[in-house]
Amino acid sequence: MSLEKADALVVKSVEYSESSLILNVFTREMGKVRGLAKGARRLKNPFETSLDLLASIRLSFIRKNSDALDLFTEAKLRRRFRPTSQNLRGLYAGYYVAETLDFATVDYVPAPDLWTLTDATLERFQFRGNVAARLAYFEAGLLNSMGEFPSVRHCVDCGEELPLERVSNLERRVFFDASSGGIVCSRCRATKRHFGLTQTTIGALKVFDVSLEGAEKTLQTARTLENWRRAREEETTGLSSIDKSDRETQTRLALEALDDETLVPYESFPRGARVAYRELVEKYICQVLRRRPRSLDWLPFALSRSKTTVETEAR
Numbered sequence: 256m257s258l259e260k261a262d263a264l265v266v267k268s269v270e271y272s273e274s275s276l277i278l279n280v281f282t283r284e285m286g287k288v289r290g291l292a293k294g295a296r297r298l299k300n301p302f303e304t305s306l307d308l309l310a311s312i313r314l315s316f317i318r319k320n321s322d323a324l325d326l327f328t329e330a331k332l333r334r335r336f337r338p339t340s341q342n343l344r345g346l347y348a349g350y351y352v353a354e355t356l357d358f359a360t361v362d363y364v365p366a367p368d369l370w371t372l373t374d375a376t377l378e379r380f381q382f383r384g385n386v387a388a389r390l391a392y393f394e395a396g397l398l399n400s401m402g403e404f405p406s407v408r409h410c411v412d413c414g415e416e417l418p419l420e421r422v423s424n425l426e427r428r429v430f431f432d433a434s435s436g437g438i439v440c441s442r443c444r445a446t447k448r449h450f451g452l453t454q455t456t457i458g459a460l461k462v463f464d465v466s467l468e469g470a471e472k473t474l475q476t477a478r479t480l481e482n483w484r485r486a487r488e489e490e491t492t493g494l495s496s497i498d499k500s501d502r503e504t505q506t507r508l509a510l511e512a513l514d515d516e517t518l519v520p521y522e523s524f525p526r527g528a529r530v531a532y533r534e535l536v537e538k539y540i541c542q543v544l545r546r547r548p549r550s551l552d553w554l555p556f557a558l559s560r561s562k563t564t565v566e567t568e569a570r
């Protein structure tokens with residue numbers, strides 16, 4: 256047994272006995288951790304009611320050596336996940352993120368980049384627009400972290416290249432085998448058996464492709480943000496509250512500008528390509544996870560066209 260501390264996101268919560276919870280959390284330092292939070296459902300408890308789904312917390316726990324559940328002893332809230340009623344899209348997309356993470360992550364196998372990307376994604380779901388773009392970047396980062404990012408430029412059988420940049424017709428159909436993890440050229444399609452064969456479009460493959468770039472940009476922005484916040488905390492210790500709030504506003508504006516740039520790769524595609532991408536990625540993620548997340552039922556609502564996306568498309 257050892258005492259551990261970790262930054263964690265709550266990805267699953269189940270009531271246990273009258274007063275406790277069993278939780279799956281995804282930690283920055285140690286990957287997935289499952290544990291028992293004794294007394295968490297009591298009014299007074301050591302978790303400060305910080306164990307809601309998708310809360311970002313600083314967790315203390317006792318790691319058990321046997322198969323027994325770890326024991327969560329204390330939690331401090333870093334950020335609650337509570338999108339406003341105007342942003343229900345972010346809420347439903349958040350449920351999908353929680354469920355896929357719970358399925359995809361492995362006990363005590365760290366994935367720090369995926370953690371940072373997820374934490375940044377949830378923060379943006381909550382406070383900022385374009386849920387669809389941020390979700391696509393999360394999906395790319397998740398698949399990449401699992402070593403399952405699909406082959407969108409080379410046939411999975413013979414390796415023949417599909418020169419994605421040079422094909423301008425986004426509607427052109429391409430064969431994709433979800434069980435082999437990528438595109439299949441017409442020759443291999445005719446000569447070999449494929450068990451997860453489906454059709455997609457060049458547009459969908461391109462969205463997949465740029466989403467990986469978007470995930471990388473989101474990560475860089477998140478790291479910059481983290482450093483600025485840390486520096487700001489140190490700097491502002493001696494300042495008056497007016498200077499402090501002034502500086503905060505400046506920092507927030509600078510970050511917003513920085514963050515909006517991360518959306519460019521996704522937003523450059525027309526609606527048809529994005530719709531084809533959703534169809535493809537959902538099929539593929541179900542294949543990779545070997546099950547269908549229940550939260551997929553709500554995603555169409557989360558991604559339905561909001562006023563902001565209509566405006567973006569009109570640009």
Ligand SMILES: [Zn+2]
Pocket residue numbers: 410411412413414415439440441442443444
């Ligand atoms: Zn081939």
